[in-house]
Amino acid sequence: MKKEVIGRQTLYCGNSLEIMDLLPDKAYGLVLTDPPYMINTKSDGTGKIDPWGDYMNAAVFYSKWIGQAREKLTEDGALFSFLNWRSVATFMRASCLLDWPMENLLVWNKKHLGTNTYGFRPVYEMIALFRNKGFKVENRALGDVITFPRLTRKPNHPAEKPLDLLLFLLETAGKDNVLDVFMGSGTTLLACQRLGLSGTGIEINEKYFDIACQRLQDAVSKQ
DSSP: OOEEEEEEEEEESOOHHHHHTTTTTTTTTEEOOOOOOOOOOOOSSOOOTHHHHHHHHHHHHHHHHHHHHHHHHHEEEEEEEOOOOGHHHHHHHHHHHTOOOOOEEEEEOSSSSSOOOSOOOOOEEEEEEEETTTTOOOOTTTEEEOOOOOOOSSSSSOOOOHHHHHHHHHHHOOOOOOOESSSSSSSHHHHHHHHHOOOEEESOOHHHHHHHHHHHHHHHHHH
16 A cells, blocks of 8 residues: 655555545545446447346445445445446446435536437536435536546546536535545646645556656646
């Protein structure tokens, strides 16, 4: 395990499930993360006969990390997690295993047509909201469809999300002490630093951990 503290952000390199065990319970107002989707319904050119086992096996892992993350949340805390349409069943099963129902599925319109040769081309991803009893979205004018252009280039990580989108989610949640258990290249913590929030990130891949550290160091040096 490696640990770096940069500005108001704490970064860990290691296994999320192991490192979460070391973090204090009920200490974080928000978990905001982008997990590996883990769903691949194509095993060859024709696809799998029955991919349901993949979805349900993934749900066991999802329920484990979501359950651990829940233990870290304050009584008025919430969890935002990115997902796509293929992983909805996995999230729903994990939710049932945990007896923690999802409050919303937020639709993120990326304003960009994805790839689909024969059907409708995908233009969106989703964000699941799980909440503890004390959490509420204070801005009652917000609907469950939001529009933020996707990144046309992803120089830091293949699944990198737009900084403006993460700023919006952080400001909407209105919570400090943010935890990202699949940090990637650190965009969540970069948004936290810009907003003056404390953040903690965990990333198992040392390459992306180093990129996250460098991005934060660059940001702090410019503040």
